[in-house]
Amino acid sequence: MKTPELVASSWPHIHSGNSVQNMMLTLIIALLPAVVAAFLVFGLDTLKVVIIAMASAIFWDAVLQKLFKKSLTVYDLSAAAYGLVFAMLLPVTIPWWIIVLGTLVMMLLGKHVYGGLGCNPFNGVLIAYVALLLSYPGHMGNWPMPTSDMMMTQYPPLVELKENGPFLLEDAFPVKDLFLGTNLITGSIGEISKLALLLGGLFLIVRKKISWIIPASFLFGLTGFATIFWLIDPNTYASPIFHLLAGGSLLAAFFLATDWPTSPVTKYGMVFFGLMCGVMTMVIRSWSQWAEGAYFAVFIVSMITPYFDKIRPKVFGARFTSKRPVRL
Amino acid sequence: MGPVLTAIVTVGAMGMLASLILGVAAKVFYVYVDPRIGQVGDLLPGANCGGCGYAGCTDLAAAIVQGNAPANGCKAASPEVAANIATLLGISVEAGERQVAQIFCRGDAAHAERKFIYKGIKDCRAAQLVSGGDKACTYGCLGLGTCVEACMFNALHMGANGLPEVNTDLCTGCGNCVKICPRHIPRLIPISQMAATYCSSHDIGKVVKEICEVGCIGCGLCKKVCPEKAIELDKFLSVVDPTKCNGCGKCFEKCPTGVIQAVVLTSKSLKMAA
Amino acid sequence: MRAGRLRGGLVLSYPTNGLASPFEDVASPSTAVVPLQQDQGGACAPKVKKNDDVLVGQMIGESQNLHGASIHAPISGKVTEIIKTFQSISGQTVPAVVIESDGQAQWIDNPAESDPLVALQLAGIVDYDRQTIPLADKLEQARTRNVNSLIVNALDIEPILSSRGRLLQEQPAKIATGIDAIKKILNVTQVFITVDENAFQSVSSIQSALGGSTHILPLCNKYPQAVDYMLVKYVTHVEIPCADGVCIPDVGAVVVDVESLAAVGRKKPVVERFLTVTNSKGHVKNIRVTIGTPIRTVLDHCGITPDKGGKILAGGPMSGMAVASPDLPVTKDLVGIHVQSQREVVAPADATCIKCGLCVEVCPMRLMPFMISGFSEKGMYAEAQHYDISACIECGCCEYLCPVKIPMVQFIKFGKKQISDQRSGA
Amino acid sequence: MQEYLLMIVAAMFINNIVLIRFMGNCPVVGVTSSVDSALGMGAAVVFVTTMAGTTCWIIQKTILEVLGIEYLQTLVFILVIATLVQFVEILMQKVAPPLYRALGIFLPLITTNCMVFGVSVLNIKEEHSFMETLVFSMASAVGFAIVLLFMAGLRERMDSAGRVPKLLQGVPITLITAGMMGLSFAGLMGLD
Amino acid sequence: MSLREIIQMVLVLTIVAAVCAGGLAAVKMVTMEQIEYQQIKFIKEPALKKILTDYDNDPISDRIQLVTGKDARGRDVSTTFFLAKKGSQLVSLAFESTGSGYGGPIGVMIAIAPEDDVVQGIAVTTQSETPGLGTKIIDDPSFSAQFADKPLSANFSLSAAGGQIQAITGATVSSTGVSNAVNRGIELYQAVKPELDL
Amino acid sequence: MAARIVNEFTKGFWKEIAPLRFALGICPALAVSTKVESALGMGFAVVFVLCMSNVLVSAVRNIVPDKVRIAVFISIIATGVVIVELVMQAYFYPLFLVLGIWIPLIVVNCVVLGRAEAFARKNPVLLSLSDGLGMGLGFTLSLVVISSIREILGDGTWLGMMVLPEAYPGFGFLLRPPGAFVIFGLVLGIMNVISARLENKTA
Amino acid sequence: MSRERSELGEVVSLQGRTARVKMKRSSQCSSCSCAGLCSPFGKEWMVLTAMNDVGAAIGQKVRIRYNVEGEVKASFILYIIPMIALLIGAGVGTCIGLFNNPDFSAVVVGLSFMTISFLLIKKYAAWKYDREKTYHPMITEILSDHEK
Numbered sequence A: 001m002k003t004p005e006l007v008a009s010s011w012p013h014i015h016s017g018n019s020v021q022n023m024m025l026t027l028i029i030a031l032l033p034a035v036v037a038a039f040l041v042f043g044l045d046t047l048k049v050v051i052i053a054m055a056s057a058i059f060w061d062a063v064l065q066k067l068f069k070k071s072l073t074v075y076d077l078s079a080a081a082y083g084l085v086f087a088m089l090l091p092v093t094i095p096w097w098i099i100v101l102g103t104l105v106m107m108l109l110g111k112h113v114y115g116g117l118g119c120n121p122f123n124g125v126l127i128a129y130v131a132l133l134l135s136y137p138g139h140m141g142n143w144p145m146p147t148s149d150m151m152m153t154q155y156p157p158l159v160e161l162k163e164n165g166p167f168l169l170e171d172a173f174p175v176k177d178l179f180l181g182t183n184l185i186t187g188s189i190g191e192i193s194k195l196a197l198l199l200g201g202l203f204l205i206v207r208k209k210i211s212w213i214i215p216a217s218f219l220f221g222l223t224g225f226a227t228i229f230w231l232i233d234p235n236t237y238a239s240p241i242f243h244l245l246a247g248g249s250l251l252a253a254f255f256l257a258t259d260w261p262t263s264p265v266t267k268y269g270m271v272f273f274g275l276m277c278g279v280m281t282m283v284i285r286s287w288s289q290w291a292e293g294a295y296f297a298v299f300i301v302s303m304i305t306p307y308f309d310k311i312r313p314k315v316f317g318a319r320f321t322s323k324r325p326v327r328l
Numbered sequence B: 001m002g003p004v005l006t007a008i009v010t011v012g013a014m015g016m017l018a019s020l021i022l023g024v025a026a027k028v029f030y031v032y033v034d035p036r037i038g039q040v041g042d043l044l045p046g047a048n049c050g051g052c053g054y055a056g057c058t059d060l061a062a063a064i065v066q067g068n069a070p071a072n073g074c075k076a077a078s079p080e081v082a083a084n085i086a087t088l089l090g091i092s093v094e095a096g097e098r099q100v101a102q103i104f105c106r107g108d109a110a111h112a113e114r115k116f117i118y119k120g121i122k123d124c125r126a127a128q129l130v131s132g133g134d135k136a137c138t139y140g141c142l143g144l145g146t147c148v149e150a151c152m153f154n155a156l157h158m159g160a161n162g163l164p165e166v167n168t169d170l171c172t173g174c175g176n177c178v179k180i181c182p183r184h185i186p187r188l189i190p191i192s193q194m195a196a197t198y199c200s201s202h203d204i205g206k207v208v209k210e211i212c213e214v215g216c217i218g219c220g221l222c223k224k225v226c227p228e229k230a231i232e233l234d235k236f237l238s239v240v241d242p243t244k245c246n247g248c249g250k251c252f253e254k255c256p257t258g259v260i261q262a263v264v265l266t267s268k269s270l271k272m273a274a
Numbered sequence C: 001m002r003a004g005r006l007r008g009g010l011v012l013s014y015p016t017n018g019l020a021s022p023f024e025d026v027a028s029p030s031t032a033v034v035p036l037q038q039d040q041g042g043a044c045a046p047k048v049k050k051n052d053d054v055l056v057g058q059m060i061g062e063s064q065n066l067h068g069a070s071i072h073a074p075i076s077g078k079v080t081e082i083i084k085t086f087q088s089i090s091g092q093t094v095p096a097v098v099i100e101s102d103g104q105a106q107w108i109d110n111p112a113e114s115d116p117l118v119a120l121q122l123a124g125i126v127d128y129d130r131q132t133i134p135l136a137d138k139l140e141q142a143r144t145r146n147v148n149s150l151i152v153n154a155l156d157i158e159p160i161l162s163s164r165g166r167l168l169q170e171q172p173a174k175i176a177t178g179i180d181a182i183k184k185i186l187n188v189t190q191v192f193i194t195v196d197e198n199a200f201q202s203v204s205s206i207q208s209a210l211g212g213s214t215h216i217l218p219l220c221n222k223y224p225q226a227v228d229y230m231l232v233k234y235v236t237h238v239e240i241p242c243a244d245g246v247c248i249p250d251v252g253a254v255v256v257d258v259e260s261l262a263a264v265g266r267k268k269p270v271v272e273r274f275l276t277v278t279n280s281k282g283h284v285k286n287i288r289v290t291i292g293t294p295i296r297t298v299l300d301h302c303g304i305t306p307d308k309g310g311k312i313l314a315g316g317p318m319s320g321m322a323v324a325s326p327d328l329p330v331t332k333d334l335v336g337i338h339v340q341s342q343r344e345v346v347a348p349a350d351a352t353c354i355k356c357g358l359c360v361e362v363c364p365m366r367l368m369p370f371m372i373s374g375f376s377e378k379g380m381y382a383e384a385q386h387y388d389i390s391a392c393i394e395c396g397c398c399e400y401l402c403p404v405k406i407p408m409v410q411f412i413k414f415g416k417k418q419i420s421d422q423r424s425g426a
Numbered sequence D: 001m002q003e004y005l006l007m008i009v010a011a012m013f014i015n016n017i018v019l020i021r022f023m024g025n026c027p028v029v030g031v032t033s034s035v036d037s038a039l040g041m042g043a044a045v046v047f048v049t050t051m052a053g054t055t056c057w058i059i060q061k062t063i064l065e066v067l068g069i070e071y072l073q074t075l076v077f078i079l080v081i082a083t084l085v086q087f088v089e090i091l092m093q094k095v096a097p098p099l100y101r102a103l104g105i106f107l108p109l110i111t112t113n114c115m116v117f118g119v120s121v122l123n124i125k126e127e128h129s130f131m132e133t134l135v136f137s138m139a140s141a142v143g144f145a146i147v148l149l150f151m152a153g154l155r156e157r158m159d160s161a162g163r164v165p166k167l168l169q170g171v172p173i174t175l176i177t178a179g180m181m182g183l184s185f186a187g188l189m190g191l192d
Numbered sequence E: 001m002s003l004r005e006i007i008q009m010v011l012v013l014t015i016v017a018a019v020c021a022g023g024l025a026a027v028k029m030v031t032m033e034q035i036e037y038q039q040i041k042f043i044k045e046p047a048l049k050k051i052l053t054d055y056d057n058d059p060i061s062d063r064i065q066l067v068t069g070k071d072a073r074g075r076d077v078s079t080t081f082f083l084a085k086k087g088s089q090l091v092s093l094a095f096e097s098t099g100s101g102y103g104g105p106i107g108v109m110i111a112i113a114p115e116d117d118v119v120q121g122i123a124v125t126t127q128s129e130t131p132g133l134g135t136k137i138i139d140d141p142s143f144s145a146q147f148a149d150k151p152l153s154a155n156f157s158l159s160a161a162g163g164q165i166q167a168i169t170g171a172t173v174s175s176t177g178v179s180n181a182v183n184r185g186i187e188l189y190q191a192v193k194p195e196l197d198l
Numbered sequence F: 001m002a003a004r005i006v007n008e009f010t011k012g013f014w015k016e017i018a019p020l021r022f023a024l025g026i027c028p029a030l031a032v033s034t035k036v037e038s039a040l041g042m043g044f045a046v047v048f049v050l051c052m053s054n055v056l057v058s059a060v061r062n063i064v065p066d067k068v069r070i071a072v073f074i075s076i077i078a079t080g081v082v083i084v085e086l087v088m089q090a091y092f093y094p095l096f097l098v099l100g101i102w103i104p105l106i107v108v109n110c111v112v113l114g115r116a117e118a119f120a121r122k123n124p125v126l127l128s129l130s131d132g133l134g135m136g137l138g139f140t141l142s143l144v145v146i147s148s149i150r151e152i153l154g155d156g157t158w159l160g161m162m163v164l165p166e167a168y169p170g171f172g173f174l175l176r177p178p179g180a181f182v183i184f185g186l187v188l189g190i191m192n193v194i195s196a197r198l199e200n201k202t203a
Numbered sequence G: 001m002s003r004e005r006s007e008l009g010e011v012v013s014l015q016g017r018t019a020r021v022k023m024k025r026s027s028q029c030s031s032c033s034c035a036g037l038c039s040p041f042g043k044e045w046m047v048l049t050a051m052n053d054v055g056a057a058i059g060q061k062v063r064i065r066y067n068v069e070g071e072v073k074a075s076f077i078l079y080i081i082p083m084i085a086l087l088i089g090a091g092v093g094t095c096i097g098l099f100n101n102p103d104f105s106a107v108v109v110g111l112s113f114m115t116i117s118f119l120l121i122k123k124y125a126a127w128k129y130d131r132e133k134t135y136h137p138m139i140t141e142i143l144s145d146h147e148k
């Protein structure tokens, strides 16, 4: 029998070269500035948490791929990337076994039970974060003190706001320090330097890995809501600048709300999704028992993603109404 | 006795009220449903395979009761089930013979040519859309196993040579594989059929010879040699008539490509056929 | 007059020397295999028998009505065989006529035909949009709808191709004649020429030949803007739905490509094609080739040897069809040849969509490709229809960008096929 | 006013009837992934739950408590609910035949769902006033409808673009997804 | 659907419902006392344990019920008295009284030594006050300690109302509820004391 | 006959175990599976109600008109439930406090009504009893399996006894409602794996 | 684009331009785990009145199509509006506190509001939906008795 010489497949026969690996690598690179910023503040512990999170995520990913009889695809870097994002939400004091447990939950419930990357309706990072927050609130809220002597406050800005109200926030957390992550402001690894997050986020946008719409509308929704309530009652509600720069606003806007599988893909869907995340963040920060609402907000709103995606543009030609010839 | 009486009277009254409302509702929404539909439905396998041509088992049950379908309308049910249904409805069941699927192509990788190397969706129906499928023979099996996926009874599996194989023990003759195959390779035959031409090609012999070593070239030797006149040629393809063929095997020897062969059944069904 | 901008779609890089490379003639073949169906109309009835002698331009396959285009002998010589089951490039089984050349290349004199549309039909002129359609069929549809504008599609189907742009430079007179002819047939008053901005200058001679109401619309390179629907949108700013019951002439315009126009202008039966032959190493040649020539001969002429395990594409790399064998002949539905080496062959992946949304962003029809492809994969055809699978023009932009390389176009084609099968079955 | 608002938020989200109180799971698991039928069914459930909640409350206050036979609550309520749905069906047909015609399929789907009964009992157990009963029943049912709707959306997506392992398809993955939805609602804890 | 069928339906359902109800009423009567005992045991006993001292019987078994008034509809309302004995000697007597608090009624168990008419102690049994605020009436032992070992003649009103009881800061309503309950209990005790046949 | 009785009894433990096999009665399985103790209490309550309702439904199966049969069945079931409620209050009060509203909710547990409708309505008393007992115990088994996983992994205890090392910190997530859903879903998946294995072996 | 759903049924009687068609409850019921238990007297069939423009005869199997969007809208009118009326009524009743008993007052006013809403819906439905064909189920196809 003659062996066939040519290959045939359906078109297109060329490809942009874009790949999951490429997207995940970009995500990891985008987060590196934030890791460096945290490293400068908390020291080697930062690297410990980051490395344990990434390594254990890869480990669980591989184990679960074996268990679910899938081909091994850890080299697509998705586990590493999600492990890194997960590390961003943790305080550096977190014991190693909680990280390992968290990445297991993340990989199992946030990926493999749904059939792998992209099929999950919820972001595994957020699943793991909330599960741990409910199980080990003490460890998850064990905020490290950057250095012992010049300590200004023991709490991260939002916890301070929750505990003591908006008074003196401006003295304790000057805008410049909030933005740069300087001067002993504590928080989880990814909440330290807003400058680093902004750089990373813009990098993702410029490389066209995420759309600018979600972060923009997220931050717009958040600051808009914060402004309204701050104008109404500045004694109860903190300033919009504070809310924009404190806690995980930017982390959530650039790195969690834009998570590919769980965020909408249509333009208007993205706008509404982002706005709703922003508003929900403020609702949770203002009135629930939690100090930080951005992560919860993304988690909750991603439930509605399928509906946001129903706000799709009218298909080409759908507006066509009359068969009358157009005058040219 | 007071509290007991209170309870009896109150709840009894409520029961009465409830049953009155239910009664009125039953009257308002009254639809006569033949109770036998439910009974027949209970007897059917409930796999909802669709092999009978109805939307589901309940629909077939209704059709059987109304006489629109025979008692053995369910392809997936055993003859006992059909008999039970027939007794329930007091009708007779024509002893239609059990049918099983066979794969009417023997052109595996070693014997049949391919036009090109196919890359794409692992589905024969989709592969058919790429330059007409990679098999050089336009009638041959593409071997991507869409029929295997479609069989709800696990009766098909992909053989080592890249052609599907039928486990006739498990095959119920539902015909799903027949319907889904883009090249109509699986076809149903009566389980008693002794011989079959395992090819689907209507190409002329010259074309077949060029691309496949095991295709029917339509030479008609089998037709000539058959003592029972059980073989006809249909556009260069020999077709065995199961009602005439007695399995003498004369044609097997004559066939130049060996494509006309004895039907081999899996052990259990062999016994059933005997 | 300002043209609209294509929303979505791709800016693909392409070799820029295509427009500067003049057509070369590929030598006529000694044996020509001519399939008797080369367009979307029905198969033609064979008009010759084995051992008949034929002249160039002699009708060998006759279409029955305006929905087909007749087929002519591309070379003179003897009919050596009539193949009943010839597998064409698209995998269809059609009859074909094999002609052995006598080396004379002698043309036949066909009688004149008075009805212009029938003349086009008899001359076998086809128009290429996403498919090859008999030009007569297209114009007939336009004539019944009171069309007032002719849109000349001088854009190449894909940026990598350059034959239409080159034709504009080399045969402006023929094209102008063709345009004139069609203006008369349809009684249209305005002509719009959509052209690649790089081939812009060459249009001026046509414009001056045609006079007053001829507008030129230069467009930047963006795939898939050469599709009729898109061109109509640039010119009329109206989007025509890809739906039953509506067609482009409903808005008063008809789109015809320059190669058809040049053929009309030549006033002879179609026996040759103007093609761009490229490979992915930047090799570009524009050629004129006789229909029935094996692709292998064309490639030999251009100095390209296909790899084992590579691909030969009929058309460009975005929307071309993979050719099963280099021995297949050039037909009227060939607009270009692109050769890929084994290394460049992209294998689609069996992976799941990560919902990155790149496909949604790029789709020029504003569809949700990952949804319709997913629905097709799962056999959920009703849902696929609800998400307008039928509007997909199969341009492939979605799949080009997809990071997990889902074979979306194949899934979509598959879904459409299942839907139409269900329709015709039920 | 504020206490009703809090009650609504609590019943709809914080103590969501499906995700936190574990009632009405069967329809959430069983109903198809069709978003349209989730909407229709959700509306019908709101109606039936509210009607059942208020009717049971009235019967509890006017009959059971007056006669001192509260212990028969379970028996009486279940009879009342079963009958009520039939009654409502008749009523609907009389009130708006064309409308009823268009959607009669949803109503009877829900009689035996434990949520309708559970809400009725909870109203009594938590000593709600009539107004509270009304608000609580309705808000709980809306909470149910929201879960149903979100679940339908997520399942539609899983069906179209997902690859849930065969062994987890159907009920298992729906339950796990419900768990994830419940987890996200933890974010609303303390909203008062 | 014939009339006969409907009548049959009505009959069957009525009978089934009535029989079920009758059966349940019977079960209820059989278990009633035990249920009451259990409820008392698990709800009242913790409170009783807190306030009763120095006894050796089971006050829950040794309880008596007396009609102590009429409700709005004119029906009898009865109160249960738990008797704590040492040997055969009645050392104290406990019963429940209610006052209205911030979130609903507050039940208060009061123990009184009948011999010298001294309040031995009080304990809250049921309440639905705001956690962390009104619930201090339970959580803050110093609040209920104010009532212990005081003669019946003492003024158990809040200091704001001229009594001896210091209210819990921020939870005046709850405090008043408890104090009212105690006052009402003492009234009741004094009213029924003759009947108690001590 | 005896073989059938045994068969109807044993099918409830694997082949038709509810709610694992059929999505019936999910709600209580989720609600009372935090602790093994309450799972057992609930399970036994269901066993009682199932047996009683199956026996009574089977006994009256020939005299109840079709149109009111469901109303009659739920009356019978409700009676069983109230009996359980009263008895539990009288003799197992702490358990009653734990299970709370879930005792009356047995009345709408799809398993109970499902068996009445699918089995007892069509079968004689003895078979129905056997079916009810089997299904009820199977239901209990499901509950115990789920609650064991939750209690052991969530708390480190089983039936209140410490079974994991003292240092085990517990995983509180599993004890909360979302954990119930997740464990239930995963157990169903594992069941599917096991039965697929078994099927392969027999095939 | 409006979404449609189609189901199979059987004509049981004819009334002018409409036909009464018996059909299985819904394909949705097939996936319901409590299938069949929902209805206290076990109705598995329902009867719809559908426009019979294709001229189906009694006993014939037909395909019925209905508009899902109409269905969703109808369910809101029919189910949600009375509930809102009840809620408002009960709210008003509680506030005005007839007979010095807020609960009693809420019951009375609430129920009257709901009754009024039913009457209004009845008027509205008669006015609007009888005319608008899209809300009517339509027989679209007669499936011959033997096939399907």
Ligand SMILES: Cc1cc2nc3c(=O)[nH]c(=O)nc-3n(C[C@H](O)[C@H](O)[C@H](O)COP(=O)(O)O)c2cc1C
Pocket: A133, A137, A138, A139, A140, A141, A142, A143, A291
């Ligand atoms: C996000 C979060 C942060 C918390 N932060 C603190 C904290 O900084 N300090 C603290 O004492 N409790 C904090 N808690 C309170 C804990 O919920 C809980 O009271 C504590 O861990 C209980 O353990 P413990 O009282 O034994 O320390 C926090 C809770 C949460 C959910």
Ligand SMILES: Cc1cc2nc3c(=O)[nH]c(=O)nc-3n(C[C@H](O)[C@H](O)[C@H](O)COP(=O)(O)O)c2cc1C
Pocket: A205, A212, C007, C008
């Ligand atoms: C940070 C940022 C902000 C942008 N803001 C807008 C904007 O407000 N409006 C806009 O139309 N495009 C904006 N763009 C450009 C969009 O990313 C995008 O290029 C544009 O919407 C393309 O739309 P089209 O593909 O429909 O032509 C912005 C880009 C960036 C990076």
Ligand SMILES: Cc1cc2nc3c(=O)[nH]c(=O)nc-3n(C[C@H](O)[C@H](O)[C@H](O)COP(=O)(O)O)c2cc1C
Pocket: A095, A097, A101, F167, F168, F169, F170, F171
């Ligand atoms: C899933 C899981 C796995 C654990 N694995 C370990 C482990 O491997 N080693 C360990 O020291 N602790 C492990 N722990 C936690 C220990 O049981 C113990 O709580 C911890 O070591 C005590 O730390 P501490 O004394 O600093 O609080 C694990 C906990 C969980 C929930």
Ligand SMILES: Cc1cc2nc3c(=O)[nH]c(=O)nc-3n(C[C@H](O)[C@H](O)[C@H](O)CO)c2cc1C
Pocket: E102, E103, E129, E130, E131, E133, E134, E135, E170, E171, E172, E173, E174, E175
């Ligand atoms: C949300 C809230 C809860 C309250 N709970 C109580 C309570 O439990 N007990 C109480 O006496 N007062 C309570 N108060 C009322 C208030 O704190 C205080 O009692 C009165 O203002 C007078 O002391 C409450 C007030 C608010 C706003």
Ligand code: SF4
Pocket: B103, B124, B140, B141, B142, B143, B144, B145, B146, B147, B148, B164, B180, B181, B182, B183, B184, B185, B186
């Ligand atoms: S028989 Fe048909 S469906 Fe099956 S593998 Fe062959 S071509 Fe595919």
Ligand code: SF4
Pocket: B100, B101, B150, B151, B152, B153, B154, B155, B156, B166, B170, B171, B172, B173, B174, B175, B176, B177, B178, B186
């Ligand atoms: S092999 Fe074909 S006919 Fe046989 S059971 Fe499978 S699908 Fe049905």
Ligand code: SF4
Pocket: C352, C353, C354, C355, C356, C357, C358, C359, C360, C369, C370, C398, C401, C402, C403, C404, C405, C406
């Ligand atoms: S480009 Fe690919 S991965 Fe991205 S959304 Fe589209 S199909 Fe999914």
Ligand code: SF4
Pocket: C362, C363, C364, C365, C366, C367, C368, C369, C391, C392, C393, C394, C395, C396, C397, C398, C399, C408, C409, C412
């Ligand atoms: S969905 Fe169709 S039209 Fe849209 S980008 Fe893909 S192939 Fe092109």
Ligand code: FES
Pocket: D022, D023, D024, D025, D026, D027, D112, D113, D114, D115, F024, F025, F026, F027, F028, F108, F109, F110
């Ligand atoms: S058990 Fe709750 S709805 Fe079925």
